[in-house]
Amino acid sequence: MSTSTEQFADVSATTLLRFATAGSVDDGKSTLVGRLLHDSKSVLTDQLEAVEHASRSRGQEAPDLALLTDGLRAEREQGITIDVAYRYFATARRRFILADTPGHVQYTRNMVTGASTAELAVVLVDARNGVVEQTRRHAAVAALLRVPHVVLAVNKMDLVDYAEPVFAAIAEEFTAYASELGVPEITAIPISALAGDNVVEPSANMDWYGGPTVLEHLETVPVSHDLTSCHARFPVQYVIRPQTAEHPDYRGYAGQIAAGAFRVGEQVTVLPSGKTSTISAIDALGEPVDIAWAPQSVTIRLADDIDISRGDLLAPVADAPATSQDVEATVCHVADRPLTVGQRVLLKHTTRTVKAIVKEIPSRLTLDDLSQHPEPGRLVANDIGRVKVRTAEPLALDAYADSRRTGSFLLIDPADGTTLAAGMAGESFATAKAAATTDDEEGWDF
Amino acid sequence: MTTVAHAHDTTDSPFALSHLDSLESEAVHIFREVAGEFERPVILFSGGKDSIVMLHLALKAFAPAPVPFTLLHVDTGHNFPEVLAYRDRAVARHGLRLHVASVQEYIDAGKLRERPDGTRNPLQTVPLTEAIQQHRFDAVFGGGRRDEEKARAKERVFSLRDEFSQWDPRRQRPELWQLYNGRHAPGEHVRVFPLSNWTELDVWQYIAREGIELPEIYFAHEREVFARNGMWLTAGEWGGPKETETVEKRLVRYRTVGDMSCTGAVDSDATTLDAVIAEIAASRLTERGATRADDKMSEAAMEDRKREGYF
Numbered sequence: 001m002s003t004s005t006e007q008f009a010d011v012s013a014t015t016l017l018r019f020a021t022a023g024s025v026d027d028g029k030s031t032l033v034g035r036l037l038h039d040s041k042s043v044l045t046d047q048l049e050a051v052e053h054a055s056r057s058r059g060q061e062a063p064d065l066a067l068l069t070d071g072l073r074a075e076r077e078q079g080i081t082i083d084v085a086y087r088y089f090a091t092a093r094r095r096f097i098l099a100d101t102p103g104h105v106q107y108t109r110n111m112v113t114g115a116s117t118a119e120l121a122v123v124l125v126d127a128r129n130g131v132v133e134q135t136r137r138h139a140a141v142a143a144l145l146r147v148p149h150v151v152l153a154v155n156k157m158d159l160v161d162y163a164e165p166v167f168a169a170i171a172e173e174f175t176a177y178a179s180e181l182g183v184p185e186i187t188a189i190p191i192s193a194l195a196g197d198n199v200v201e202p203s204a205n206m207d208w209y210g211g212p213t214v215l216e217h218l219e220t221v222p223v224s225h226d227l228t229s230c231h232a233r234f235p236v237q238y239v240i241r242p243q244t245a246e247h248p249d250y251r252g253y254a255g256q257i258a259a260g261a262f263r264v265g266e267q268v269t270v271l272p273s274g275k276t277s278t279i280s281a282i283d284a285l286g287e288p289v290d291i292a293w294a295p296q297s298v299t300i301r302l303a304d305d306i307d308i309s310r311g312d313l314l315a316p317v318a319d320a321p322a323t324s325q326d327v328e329a330t331v332c333h334v335a336d337r338p339l340t341v342g343q344r345v346l347l348k349h350t351t352r353t354v355k356a357i358v359k360e361i362p363s364r365l366t367l368d369d370l371s372q373h374p375e376p377g378r379l380v381a382n383d384i385g386r387v388k389v390r391t392a393e394p395l396a397l398d399a400y401a402d403s404r405r406t407g408s409f410l411l412i413d414p415a416d417g418t419t420l421a422a423g424m425a426g427e428s429f430a431t432a433k434a435a436a437t438t439d440d441e442e443g444w445d446f
Numbered sequence: 447m448t449t450v451a452h453a454h455d456t457t458d459s460p461f462a463l464s465h466l467d468s469l470e471s472e473a474v475h476i477f478r479e480v481a482g483e484f485e486r487p488v489i490l491f492s493g494g495k496d497s498i499v500m501l502h503l504a505l506k507a508f509a510p511a512p513v514p515f516t517l518l519h520v521d522t523g524h525n526f527p528e529v530l531a532y533r534d535r536a537v538a539r540h541g542l543r544l545h546v547a548s549v550q551e552y553i554d555a556g557k558l559r560e561r562p563d564g565t566r567n568p569l570q571t572v573p574l575t576e577a578i579q580q581h582r583f584d585a586v587f588g589g590g591r592r593d594e595e596k597a598r599a600k601e602r603v604f605s606l607r608d609e610f611s612q613w614d615p616r617r618q619r620p621e622l623w624q625l626y627n628g629r630h631a632p633g634e635h636v637r638v639f640p641l642s643n644w645t646e647l648d649v650w651q652y653i654a655r656e657g658i659e660l661p662e663i664y665f666a667h668e669r670e671v672f673a674r675n676g677m678w679l680t681a682g683e684w685g686g687p688k689e690t691e692t693v694e695k696r697l698v699r700y701r702t703v704g705d706m707s708c709t710g711a712v713d714s715d716a717t718t719l720d721a722v723i724a725e726i727a728a729s730r731l732t733e734r735g736a737t738r739a740d741d742k743m744s745e746a747a748m749e750d751r752k753r754e755g756y757f
C-alpha cells in the first residue's frame with residue numbers, strides 16, 4: 001500500500017503547463033510562437049529546413065517562422081491561421097502544450113477553444129498600436145473562460161525604440177481593463193518577437209525592464225494550488241465489473257477527478273439520486289492510494305452496493321452541488337447554423353448528456369466594448385450570449401467560476417451531432433472585487 | 447510594476463502532477479469516454495511503440511476487467527517480422543481479439559495496384575476503411591500524435607470521419623474543455639487519438655517508467671541496409687535494393703516502425719531504454735523527418751493522405 005507521501009515524491013518530475021496564445025498575424029503572434037519554439041531549441045533541423053525551403057519558394061529571404069505552425073495547405077496559401085494548432089516543447093523545468101489560436105474576428109470560437117483548457121493565456125499587442133478592439137476581445141475571452149494567468153506581450157518594441165513609456169502606458173491600460181473583468185493575475189512583458197528581445201533571453205535593449213522573459217514566466221507560473229480547499233467532484237465515466245473468477249464481486253467507478261481531492265473513508269453523495277456511501281478504496285491505475293486529486297484518472301469503490309452508472313457524480317456529502325433542470329449560462333456559439341429560442345438540443349455536461357430546450361436568449365454580448373444587446377432571438381457563429389436552458393433531467397452543475405470542469409457544457413444538435421455552443425454556467429465575468437475576496441459573489445450584473 | 451496580484455512562488459504545490467501522470471490520466475479518460483459512449487470501438491495496433499503504449503493505457507484504464515475493445519492491424523505485407531511476432535505475442539498474452547486487413551490480399555485480388563515507387567503506406571487507406579465498414583467499428587483508436595507532423599497538429603482528439611473515412615480539416619468540431627463530442631451518423635465513425643498531446647520523448651519516458659516491452663528492432667542491432675533518399679532501408683523481399691544500391695552491414699535501430707519500403711533505420715548504438723531516451727533528447731531531427739520517406743514527398747503529404755482517410 002503506497003502512502004500519499006510517496007505520491008508527493010513524484011512532484012520533483014517535470015510538470016505540464018497548457019497555455020494559449022491570442023493575437024493576429026499582424027501582431028506577430030506566429031513569429032512569437034516560432035521564436036519560442038526556435039530559441040528553446042524545440043524546432044529541429046528538418047523542420048527548419050522545410051520552413052527555409054518553403055520561405056524561399058515564396059520569395060522570402062528570411063525563414064518565415066509562421067510556417068512552422070500553419071499546418072494546413074489553405075493556411076499556407078492564404079497566409080492566415082485558420083484553426084487552433086497545438087504545439088509541444090519542453091525545457092528542463094516544464095513540458096508545454098501550446099494552443100496557438102487565430103486572432104481574426106470570425107474565429108472567436110478558436111480562441112474560446114484554446115482558452116478552455118489553458119492555465120495561462122498570452123495576449124499580444126503591437127506596441128505601435130497599443131490596446132485595440134481585438135485586445136479587449138482577447139482579454140474578455142480570457143476572463144470569460146476564467147484562465148487563471150494572463151500575459152500581455154507588448155510586441156515590436158524595436159519599432160518604438162524600446163521606449164519604456166510606450167510599454168508602461170499599454171500595460172497600465174490593459175491591466176486596468178482585464179482586472180475589471182476579474183482576471184486574477186496579469187503580467188506585462190515588453191518584447192520583440194522578431195529580434196528575440198525578452199522571449200527566451202533577456203533583452204539588452206531594455207535595461208529598464210526587470211521582470212521575467214516570456215519563457216521564464218511560463219516556466220515558473222504555478223500550475224496547481226491547494227486542491228483540498230476546492231469542491232471535490234467525480235463524474236462517473238464507466239463502471240468496471242470484471243465478473244471473473246478472480247474478481248467475482250469487484251465493482252469500481254472509473255473516472256477522472258474533475259476538481260478537488262477524494263480520500264478513502266470519505267462519505268460521498270451520488271447525484272442526481274442523492275444516495276450516500278463511503279469510499280472504501282481508490283485505485284490509481286493499478287496502485288491503491290489513500291488520496292487522489294484532480295486531474296487524476298482513478299477507480300473509486302464504495303462500501304455499499306448502490307445503483308450508479310455513467311453520468312452520475314460523486315461529491316463529498318457536506319459539499320454536494322444542488323441539482324437543477326434550469327440552467328443559466330453564458331455560451332459561445334461555435335456552429336455555422338444559428339441557435340434560436342425554442343430550439344431542441346442535447347446538453348453534454350461532464351459524462352452526462354441530456355435533452356434540453358433553449359428557453360430564452362436574454363442578451364448578446366459584444367466583446368469589443370462589453371455592450372449588451374437584449375433579446376437577440378438567436379445567436380450566430382462566434383456570438384457570445386446569455387441563455388436559459390431547461391433540461392429533461394436534473395443536472396449537478398457548478399458555477400463555472402467555481403469549477404471550470406463541472407461548470408462547463410456543450411450544446412449539441414441532436415439531428416447530426418454538430419457541436420453548437422460552449423456553455424459556462426453562472427455569471428459571465430467575475431468582478432475584480434470578487435476575485436480578490438474569493439467569496440461566492442454573484443459577479444458582474446449587466 | 448506591472449504585475450498585479452502576487453509574485454509567483456516558483457515551487458508547485460504538492461498536488462502538481464508530473465507531466466507523465468497528467469498525460470496518462472488524460473489518455474485513460476479518453477479510453478473510458480469511448481468505452482462509455484460507443485458500441486464497437488477498435489484499437490489500431492501495428493506493434494509500433496505508439497500502439498503498444500495505447501494498449502498499455504487501455505489495459506490500465508479498465509483493470510482488473512479486460513480491455514473492452516478489439517484490435518485491428520492493417521498489414522502492408524512489408525512488415526518487419528520481429529514486429530509481427532510481437533503483435534501476436536501481445537494478442538495472446540492479453541487474450542485479445544485481432545482483426546487483420548491485408549494490403550497484399552487487395553493487391554492479389556486486383557483491387558489495389560502496387561505503386562511505381564514500391565511504397566505501400568498510401569495503400570493502407572482502402573483496406574482500413576473497408577475493415578471499418580465491414581465490422582461496423584464506430585470508434586477507431588489511432589496512435590497519432592500532434593507533435594509528429596504539422597497537419598496532425600491541427601487534428602482533434604475525436605476526429606469525425608465520413609463513410610469514406612475522409613478528414614475535412616475545415617469541418618472539424620471545436621473541442622472544448624475535456625468534453626469530447628462523439629456523436630455520428632450511421633456509416634460515419636470517429637477516429638480517436640488518446641496520445642494527441644504526447645511527444646516522442648514522452649512516449650519513451652513512459653515506456654521506461656512503466657517497463658513496457660518493445661519489439662527488439664527499436665534498439666541498436668546489426669542489420670543489412672542500403673541507402674535510399676537519405677535513409678537506411680532494410681534489404682529484403684519487399685523489393686529493395688535496386689541494382690544501383692549497395693547493401694552494407696551497419697549498427698542501426700528504428701525510431702518508427704511502419705512499412706519496410708519507406709521506414710528508415712537510424713545509425714545508433716543505443717541498446718537500452720536510457721540510451722534511446724538520451725539519443726532522442728539530443729536528436730536534431732524529428733521522428734518522421736529522420737525515418738519516413740512518405741512525408742518527404744511534399745509540404746502537404748500528410749494532410750492529403752489524412753483527407754483521403756489515412757490514420
